[in-house]
Amino acid sequence: MVDAPAAAPAPAAPAPAAPTVSAAHRALILALHGAGAVKFGSFTLKSGIQSPIYIDLRVTVSHPTVLREVATALSGAVAGVPFDLLCGVPYTALPFATAMSLAGGAPMLMRRKEAKEYGTKKTIEGAFEKGQTVLVVEDLVTSGASVLETVGPLKKEGLEVHHVVALLDREQGGSDALKSQGVDMHAVFTLSTVMDVLEKEGKIDEETKASVLSFIQSNQVGATAPNNGVKAPENGATEKPLSPKPAEKESKLTYLQRAEKVKNVTGRRLLELMEAKKSNLAVAADVTTKAQLLELAEAVGPEICMLKTHADIIADWDEGTGPALAEIAKRHQFLLFEDRKFADIGSTVHHQVSGGLHSISKWAHVINAHSMPGPGIISGLKKAVAETDSEMAKSLGLLLLAEMSSEGNLATALPGYTQKTIEMAEAEKEFVFGFISTGRVAGDDFVYLTPGVKKSAGGDGLGQQYNTPEKVIGEKESDVIIVGRGVYQADNPAKEAKAYREAGWRAYETRVSGSQ
Numbered sequence: 001m002v003d004a005p006a007a008a009p010a011p012a013a014p015a016p017a018a019p020t021v022s023a024a025h026r027a028l029i030l031a032l033h034g035a036g037a038v039k040f041g042s043f044t045l046k047s048g049i050q051s052p053i054y055i056d057l058r059v060t061v062s063h064p065t066v067l068r069e070v071a072t073a074l075s076g077a078v079a080g081v082p083f084d085l086l087c088g089v090p091y092t093a094l095p096f097a098t099a100m101s102l103a104g105g106a107p108m109l110m111r112r113k114e115a116k117e118y119g120t121k122k123t124i125e126g127a128f129e130k131g132q133t134v135l136v137v138e139d140l141v142t143s144g145a146s147v148l149e150t151v152g153p154l155k156k157e158g159l160e161v162h163h164v165v166a167l168l169d170r171e172q173g174g175s176d177a178l179k180s181q182g183v184d185m186h187a188v189f190t191l192s193t194v195m196d197v198l199e200k201e202g203k204i205d206e207e208t209k210a211s212v213l214s215f216i217q218s219n220q221v222g223a224t225a226p227n228n229g230v231k232a233p234e235n236g237a238t239e240k241p242l243s244p245k246p247a248e249k250e251s252k253l254t255y256l257q258r259a260e261k262v263k264n265v266t267g268r269r270l271l272e273l274m275e276a277k278k279s280n281l282a283v284a285a286d287v288t289t290k291a292q293l294l295e296l297a298e299a300v301g302p303e304i305c306m307l308k309t310h311a312d313i314i315a316d317w318d319e320g321t322g323p324a325l326a327e328i329a330k331r332h333q334f335l336l337f338e339d340r341k342f343a344d345i346g347s348t349v350h351h352q353v354s355g356g357l358h359s360i361s362k363w364a365h366v367i368n369a370h371s372m373p374g375p376g377i378i379s380g381l382k383k384a385v386a387e388t389d390s391e392m393a394k395s396l397g398l399l400l401l402a403e404m405s406s407e408g409n410l411a412t413a414l415p416g417y418t419q420k421t422i423e424m425a426e427a428e429k430e431f432v433f434g435f436i437s438t439g440r441v442a443g444d445d446f447v448y449l450t451p452g453v454k455k456s457a458g459g460d461g462l463g464q465q466y467n468t469p470e471k472v473i474g475e476k477e478s479d480v481i482i483v484g485r486g487v488y489q490a491d492n493p494a495k496e497a498k499a500y501r502e503a504g505w506r507a508y509e510t511r512v513s514g515s516q
């Protein structure tokens with residue numbers, strides 16, 4: 001990751017005059033700063049991105065006077081905009097909408113983040129009639145994705161939504177994104193205005209202001225950010241840093257140091273055996289017969305931390321295949337990862353992981369799932385694990401697909417998908433220990449495994465996109481390289497696995513020693 005620049009280059013021409021800020025707005029910015037809503041430093045956001053600023057408008061609930069001023073400013077920003085009802089984007093903007101409703105008398109609606117599973121199963125609470133117009137209230141807009149998550153359910157109920165009012169526009173493309181969906185954004189402040197006021201009032205220095213403005217410019221939604229393609233935060237709401245520590249330090253932690261932070265026992269074991277074997281290589285054993293699979297496992301076993309399987313492509317899989325693999329894995333000290341990519345409802349995946357021809361939970365240490373079906377998929381897999389008598393199955397670890405390596409994949413393209421996946425994992429850390437991703441997407445208490453790795457970058461003509469071990473481990477800060485054809489199609493897979501192990505390990509050592 002690239003640190004935020006220390007200072008912007010000296011402007012060639014005089015900077016355009018800052019927009020005039022009213023005394024009331026200036027006072028509110030200072031009050032928000034005083035309440036701790038705006039912090040400066042180096043923060044790792046949940047998206048993995050480094051930000052020189054951290055905005056937490058949740059703190060306003062502890063400052064009723066500030067909250068009242070926020071509501072006044074929001075109402076002022078939409079003076080003349082007609083609406084029947086208010087609806088805050090959960091959760092930070094809920095008190096903002098409530099305060100506006102109490103002051104101005106407009107009734108409020110509330111959107112549930114999850115539909116009730118019983119009773120009315122409503123997603124929108126409150127009294128309304130089809131055709132009424134709703135003003136959406138938001139605290140902070142980055143990409144506009146959070147606003148649209150509230151606009152969608154309101155429209156589904158037959159309500160009209162044409163306007164959103166936000167306290168702060170981060171100027172990262174949210175306003176345009178909302179406009180393209182027919183929603184006009186009215187923001188009380190832009191982030192540049194906040195920076196101007198704080199600098200003029202002596203709360204921050206010129207360098208801090210320049211670094212924030214440069215961060216905004218380099219992290220426009222939809223644009224490729226300079227920090228190795230890590231996307232701009234997609235969640236429009238108040239930011240959630242993983243930790244206030246500088247990310248640079250985190251990425252330099254060794255696998256052993258990381259093991260202490262991982263909650264799932266298999267995730268910890270993986271990191272420990274990676275360090276012990278000096279291997280961050282997983283081989284994708286995409287061969288098609290049992291004999292080829294066992295032969296490959298035996299050949300590459302000494303070089304790998306993990307063997308990734310697709311049991312359903314083995315033509316002659318039988319009940320002895322899993323135990324035979326497990327015996328080789330034990331002897332060579334690597335983990336078995338069945339890349340089944342579960343993607344169904346909880347009840348179905350429960351059967352898929354423990355039953356059928358492959359009885360995955362009886363021999364695999366690690367499984368993975370798409371987050372598309374929602375948290376139920378994790379519950380279904382957890383239930384299957386809890387009901388088994390096998391000790392091995394009880395320690396099974398789950399990876400979520402936060403991103404994919406294939407060109408045009410929706411996990412990477414859809415705003416908010418990776419972020420939501422991370423949130424699902426955060427809620428189940430005893431079971432979910434990491435992600436399939438193109439690099440580091442969250443904190444150092446998760447493990448990142450990256451497929452699409454070869455000696456030289458390129459593609460396979462069928463959508464697969466390859467990066468080198470140096471790029472994946474060194475630049476994108478992933479932890480494990482997954483190599484398939486690069487190894488098993490080689491004349492000598494054992495020799496090739498050794499070469500990949502050494503390349504992956506060198507990239508890791510360079511990263512943690514900081515000489516890159």
Ligand SMILES: O=c1ccn([C@@H]2O[C@H](COP(=O)(O)O)[C@@H](O)[C@H]2O)c(=O)[nH]1
Pocket residue numbers: 284286310339403404405406436451452453464482483484485486
């Ligand atoms: O996003 C993803 C997720 C999984 N894979 C799997 O990894 C290997 C890659 O094989 P190569 O021969 O090195 O291309 C394969 O088993 C995929 O199913 C992926 O490629 N991308």
